[in-house]
Amino acid sequence: MILRHTGRAALLALLLCGAAATAVMAATPAQPPVPAILMTPEAHDIHSYAQPLVARVTHVDLDLTADFAGQKMTGTAALDIAAAPDAKEVVLDSKGLVIKGVTDAKGAALPWTLGKADPILGAPLTVTLNGARRIVVSYDSAPGGAALQWLTPAQTAGKQKPYLFSQGEAILNRTWIPTQDSPGIRQTWTAKILAPDGLTAVMSAEMLSPPEGEPVAGGSLYRFRMDKPVASYLIAIAVGDLAFKPLGVRTGVYTEPSVLDKTANELVDVEKMVEAAESLYGPYAWGRYDLLVLPPSFPFGGMENPRLTFATPTIIAGDRSLVSLVAHELAHSWSGNLVNNATWSDFWLNEGFTVYFENRIMEKLYGPERAQMLADLGWTSLQDTIKEVGGPASPDTRLHLDLTGRDPDDGMTDIAYEKGATFLRTIEKAVGRERWDAYLKAYFARHAFQSQTTAGFVADLRENLIKGDPKLEAAIGVDKWVYEVGLPDNAVHVKSAAFPAVDALAAAFAKGGPAPAAKWQAWSTPERTRFVASLPRQLSAERLAALDKAFGLSAQGNSEIRFVWLQLAIANRYDPATPSLEAFLTDQGRRKFVAPLFKDLMEQDTWGQPIAKRIYAQTRPLYHAVTRQTVDTIVK
Numbered sequence: 001m002i003l004r005h006t007g008r009a010a011l012l013a014l015l016l017c018g019a020a021a022t023a024v025m026a027a028t029p030a031q032p033p034v035p036a037i038l039m040t041p042e043a044h045d046i047h048s049y050a051q052p053l054v055a056r057v058t059h060v061d062l063d064l065t066a067d068f069a070g071q072k073m074t075g076t077a078a079l080d081i082a083a084a085p086d087a088k089e090v091v092l093d094s095k096g097l098v099i100k101g102v103t104d105a106k107g108a109a110l111p112w113t114l115g116k117a118d119p120i121l122g123a124p125l126t127v128t129l130n131g132a133r134r135i136v137v138s139y140d141s142a143p144g145g146a147a148l149q150w151l152t153p154a155q156t157a158g159k160q161k162p163y164l165f166s167q168g169e170a171i172l173n174r175t176w177i178p179t180q181d182s183p184g185i186r187q188t189w190t191a192k193i194l195a196p197d198g199l200t201a202v203m204s205a206e207m208l209s210p211p212e213g214e215p216v217a218g219g220s221l222y223r224f225r226m227d228k229p230v231a232s233y234l235i236a237i238a239v240g241d242l243a244f245k246p247l248g249v250r251t252g253v254y255t256e257p258s259v260l261d262k263t264a265n266e267l268v269d270v271e272k273m274v275e276a277a278e279s280l281y282g283p284y285a286w287g288r289y290d291l292l293v294l295p296p297s298f299p300f301g302g303m304e305n306p307r308l309t310f311a312t313p314t315i316i317a318g319d320r321s322l323v324s325l326v327a328h329e330l331a332h333s334w335s336g337n338l339v340n341n342a343t344w345s346d347f348w349l350n351e352g353f354t355v356y357f358e359n360r361i362m363e364k365l366y367g368p369e370r371a372q373m374l375a376d377l378g379w380t381s382l383q384d385t386i387k388e389v390g391g392p393a394s395p396d397t398r399l400h401l402d403l404t405g406r407d408p409d410d411g412m413t414d415i416a417y418e419k420g421a422t423f424l425r426t427i428e429k430a431v432g433r434e435r436w437d438a439y440l441k442a443y444f445a446r447h448a449f450q451s452q453t454t455a456g457f458v459a460d461l462r463e464n465l466i467k468g469d470p471k472l473e474a475a476i477g478v479d480k481w482v483y484e485v486g487l488p489d490n491a492v493h494v495k496s497a498a499f500p501a502v503d504a505l506a507a508a509f510a511k512g513g514p515a516p517a518a519k520w521q522a523w524s525t526p527e528r529t530r531f532v533a534s535l536p537r538q539l540s541a542e543r544l545a546a547l548d549k550a551f552g553l554s555a556q557g558n559s560e561i562r563f564v565w566l567q568l569a570i571a572n573r574y575d576p577a578t579p580s581l582e583a584f585l586t587d588q589g590r591r592k593f594v595a596p597l598f599k600d601l602m603e604q605d606t607w608g609q610p611i612a613k614r615i616y617a618q619t620r621p622l623y624h625a626v627t628r629q630t631v632d633t634i635v636k
């Protein structure tokens with residue numbers, strides 16, 4: 001017997017409700033408190049040691065000092081626990097944490113053990129409850145732990161002060177917070193952070209202290225509160241020399257002071273983006289929407305930390321051309337933060353929905369042409385990803401992933417993003433935009449502040465959209481899309497009407513024609529990206545030089561264009577671009593750029609491998625653990 005997700009949730013509610021739970025227990029005295037069958041394959045999170053049917057964390061209260069000299073967060077995490085009446089212990093996730101002790105709320109010591117450490121998951125931290133429903137863990141963050149990056153002043157824009165930031169998704173927060181680190185276990189949280197004098201702390205929550213903190217011995221104290229239950233991977237912090245500029249009534253941006261004006265200028269449309277998003281799928285649920293634009297080692301384009309999106313400075317192109325990334329992270333405020341993947345196998349529920357929604361926001365603000373270009377680039381990326389993961393028969397082309405024995409990070413390819421978005425476009429086409437939008441808006445409202453499984457979404461889709469219509473069921477082919485490999489035949493390919501002309505000019509240039517300088521001037525970033533990316537991979541040094549000269553590609557400040565140019569240069573072992581490549585790999589550490597470039601270099605044998613090894617020896621210490629971990633598997 002397999003209980004569906006909803007069945008499991010209902011049972012959990014029973015277990016957690018005292019009287020009813022007693023009745024359940026009394027009726028089945030011979031049973032263990034949580035029969036294994038209740039952990040359904042869909043909802044059970046294989047990447048967490050937590051046993052949420054026995055005891056689950058409902059609130060996290062952090063009291064931490066950011067110790068820059070020791071490169072650690074140190075202090076306490078007080079956890080509120082909901083547990084079955086006879087629960088003996090609570091199991092938390094931990095990876096490398098230095099545990100100093102655990103007490104109950106009154107300070108009485110509680111027994112605890114750290115189990116055997118798994119290289120991916122870390123170790124279970126099991127605390128004997130002795131009847132407690134609030135426990136206090138004293139600890140230091142993991143030495144060298146993956147979530148936190150401690151930057152030297154040299155790695156910042158201002159070059160004067162150090163900087164700290166965290167990255168929680170997917171399972172990194174267990175290196176600095178001892179809680180149940182599973183996306184299916186939502187927790188409210190509060191934090192009190194002591195930052196050194198002259199540094200500002202921000203978190204993905206409401207700031208309760210004044211912007212400059214409260215002066216205390218040893219620094220400034222910052223207080224935060226997140227009163228909506230969120231998945232643990234969404235708890236985020238940064239401490240640095242930060243300044244803030246409002247963008248609109250409920251939007252604003254934090255950066256280091258020297259780059260604040262430039263950054264704010266790039267992000268002028270953020271308030272309008274929130275309005276566009278709300279007009280599509282319902283009210284923004286989190287109060288403020290601010291961004292933190294980080295130093296260049298931030299390993300992702302963006303991270304949807306609630307109320308405070310973290311973003312790479314590589315989106316600051318100077319011409320506002322890369323702001324779709326903000327639309328993406330903002331969209332996660334619905335698809336991801338309001339309704340989030342219950343397990344990492346359901347990652348496409350976060351990212352596929354978000355890519356779809358991002359594109360709708362872009363369409364609303366900048367028109368269908370721009371949205372179509374972005375979607376068409378996504379289609380190309382999907383085709384490339386299918387090849388990269390081993391072709392259309394590869395199990396990793398499934399939306400619902402099998403991550404048994406793997407780091408969730410391994411499954412996080414463009415399949416979740418682009419096949420996921422393509423699936424939703426295919427449904428949109430089958431039912432029409434009006435009906436689809438109404439469904440989506442209601443879906444977010446129905447499941448607000450809940451985690452969702454793939455099976456749960458499919459059930460909701462059948463119940464509220466397909467409603468037993470056999471023609472519609474067949475037209476969409478839900479199970480095929482979600483559980484099977486490859487790309488179904490009915491996949492909707494959104495095409496840009498502008499791209500065929502761009503492709504034709506690229507082909508003509510490759511054959512020896514002139515660089516289309518006037519066109520390039522008039523083109524948008526997606527068209528320029530398309531032009532460079534669609535050139536044949538083999539070009540003569542003369543053609544490459546002509547291209548670089550005409551468009552200044554080696555000196556491109558637009559990171560997306562620079563990236564596709566460098567890929568082309570590496571494919572041709574084009575030495576004149578190597579200084580530009582080296583600078584690009586040194587000046588930023590965004591994994592999406594860094595990893596493919598190192599991979600391309602390593603594929604160029606005696607030409608590329610020495611370059612890769614030489615550059616990586618210098619840049620490795622600059623990168624965040626997430627980027628380092630990936631590049632370590634490439635440059636060996």
Ligand code: BES
Pocket residue numbers: 169170299300301302303304324325328329332351412592
């Ligand atoms: N949530 C992701 C970032 C992420 C994914 C972190 C998986 C850890 C594990 C974020 O929303 C994202 O998708 N970022 C993209 C940008 C986006 C425009 C596609 C990125 O970082 O490139």
Ligand code: ZN
Pocket residue numbers: 328332350351354
């Ligand atoms: Zn995303």
